[in-house]
Structures are given as structure tokens and as C-alpha cells.
Amino acid sequence: MSCALLFLALSVSLVFTGLARSQDLIVNGSFEETSAPLGSYQDLPAGSKVITGWTVILNHIDLVNSLWAASTGRHSLDLEGSACNTSSTDACLGGIAQTFATNPGQNYDVSFDLSGNPYGQPPVKALKVSAAGQSQIFSFDLTGHNVTNMGWTTQHWSFTATSAETTLEFESADMAPNLSGWGPALDNVVVTTMGPRSTASQVPKTTARPPLRPATPPTVAPSPKPAPALSNYLSDAGRIRLLAAAALLYFSPSLYLLFKGKFRPLLSIFPLNLLIAWTGIGWLITWWLAYSAAKRATRDPKPPLPLSPPLAESKFCPRCGSDLTPGARVCVSCGATQRIG
Numbered sequence: 001m002s003c004a005l006l007f008l009a010l011s012v013s014l015v016f017t018g019l020a021r022s023q024d025l026i027v028n029g030s031f032e033e034t035s036a037p038l039g040s041y042q043d044l045p046a047g048s049k050v051i052t053g054w055t056v057i058l059n060h061i062d063l064v065n066s067l068w069a070a071s072t073g074r075h076s077l078d079l080e081g082s083a084c085n086t087s088s089t090d091a092c093l094g095g096i097a098q099t100f101a102t103n104p105g106q107n108y109d110v111s112f113d114l115s116g117n118p119y120g121q122p123p124v125k126a127l128k129v130s131a132a133g134q135s136q137i138f139s140f141d142l143t144g145h146n147v148t149n150m151g152w153t154t155q156h157w158s159f160t161a162t163s164a165e166t167t168l169e170f171e172s173a174d175m176a177p178n179l180s181g182w183g184p185a186l187d188n189v190v191v192t193t194m195g196p197r198s199t200a201s202q203v204p205k206t207t208a209r210p211p212l213r214p215a216t217p218p219t220v221a222p223s224p225k226p227a228p229a230l231s232n233y234l235s236d237a238g239r240i241r242l243l244a245a246a247a248l249l250y251f252s253p254s255l256y257l258l259f260k261g262k263f264r265p266l267l268s269i270f271p272l273n274l275l276i277a278w279t280g281i282g283w284l285i286t287w288w289l290a291y292s293a294a295k296r297a298t299r300d301p302k303p304p305l306p307l308s309p310p311l312a313e314s315k316f317c318p319r320c321g322s323d324l325t326p327g328a329r330v331c332v333s334c335g336a337t338q339r340i341g
Helices: 002-021 236-250 252-260 263-279 281-297
Strands: 041-044 055-057 061-064 076-078 095-101 107-116 124-131 134-141 153-160 165-172 184-193
Touching: 107 124, 107 134, 107 165, 124 184, 134 153, 165 184, 236 252, 236 263, 252 263, 252 281, 263 281
Parallel strands: none
Antiparallel strands: 041 061, 055 095, 061 076, 076 184, 095 165, 107 153, 107 184, 124 134, 124 165
């Protein structure tokens, strides 16, 4: 039973992990992969690439390890590096960037978790996100938050790609005189597509001889509007529920045997369920095999064993200790009268 449950849980987790991360276009969005030496934090200058997939831009940033609680994993960023101080404010506004493949005209959703360095002013931190010539500034109010309660909030921003490669940039947007080295905090960056890319109908230009008489302008049929993608109608919670329902349906033959308590046939049916059910026909075959195996494993209950007759109570003579036959009134060994009852 334990082996079957372990296999089932592992397979479901692999399905969820693959579906959830297959559309993420960003590498190392939570900054966990790095070659930087870490204490509680590490200052990184512009041009540094020690965070896998990312390049530090503008000025300094801090890669935070244990200075405060990250949103995801252990690491997060302070977009104003610790090299910034009151006598060198030009080192304050730092940022980070990553370039990834895009399709021109395609819309993309950027989600990220935002907070701020709680060790200093200003209380409201500002962050700028930009890509493909588009940008937006987000802010976070630290009031009521600290290193153990950072108040991470998930933000969303969308842009339309204009080329085959797009650079996504995050940078501190704090303004003087509030440049202190305690800037906006960033974690858990995810980029996904937002349905089919937009297309515009184009009428090809032709060169023709001038007509001898006025010609009727050609009628150009409008291009059909692309159907909205299903992902546009589903929230993150809706996608998770859809994936859960799909996983339960996929593994329903194995779950049927599990809930029936037929663990021996489950060990042979589950590998088939895992490997061939995706074909549709394989799923039906797996269901038939699971039902047949459960039916064969069912047995009629055995009849109860007959009860043994009660053993006769043994007696002995209180005077000489000899055994007495049931109902005897006189001991045959010593002649003593026996008490009945």
C-alpha cells in the first residue's frame, strides 16, 4: 500500500510541476541560483552576472539571503545596494535585467512579488518595471511591516513584444532626497504569454495599368477575430483547479483500486495508468483492467468455524485429592462424602 501511494503522489506532483512551470519564460525568477558568496546579504555592482540568468544594471543592488524572509525560497533582492550612502548617492539606483525570446505582437504577463527594505527610509518604496519600450512604476508602503513580516504582495504588469527578443528590467524608482540604500525588494518573477498575438489585416499593394473607366473599389473581407485563449478566462486559482481535476481524471483507474482497498492489483495497474492512459484508448483499457482486477480480487466471506463443545468441569476430592467423576457423591479412594452444588 505504501509503495502504491508513494508512486501515485510522485506522479501527480510531476504532472503539476510540469504544467505549472512549462509556460514560465524567465530563468531563475526567485534568484535561488547564484555563485555569489552569501552571508546575510551581498552587494553586487553593475554588470555583475553572478545571479544565474540576470545582469545587474545601473548601479549596485543587494542579493539578500538571511537579512529578511524572502517571498519564495531563501533569496530576494534589494534594488538599492549597500554601497549607497549619503555621500555617494549615485550608487543608489540599481536594477536587474534578463533577455528572453518573444514573438512580435504577442502580449505577455509579468508577475512579481514586491516589498521593501524595512531597515530605513523612505517608508514608501518605488520600483519601475519595463520591457519593449513600455514601463510602469509600482510602490509599496512598509508601514506595519518588518524583517519577519515583509508583507510581500504579488503585482501584475503586461506588455506587447515588438521583436524576437525582449529585455525585462526592474529598477529602483526612489527619488532624491530619499536615496538611502534601503530600496524596493523584489522576488518571484514569472513571465507568461497572454493568449494569441494580435494581428492586423494587410492588403497587398499591386501595380496595375490605369483603368479605362472608373473601377469599383475592391471589397476586402475583414480578418476573423482570433478566439480568446482559455487562459484569459481563468485566474491562477482556476488553473490550479483545472489541473487538479485533470490529474484526478487521468489517475481515476488507480484511485478506484486504491479506494476499493485492492492494493495487490494496484501495483500492476498503476504503471499502465501512468504510461499509456494519455492515449485515450489506453485510459479506457486501464479502466477495464482495473475493474476486472477488482472484481477478481473480491471473494465471498468464509463461513465461521463451528464452536467447540464446552469442556466438562473437572473435580477432585478435598480430603485425598483424587479425581472425581462428574456427579459423584462419594470418593472411591477415601470414601469421603462429597458436597454437591
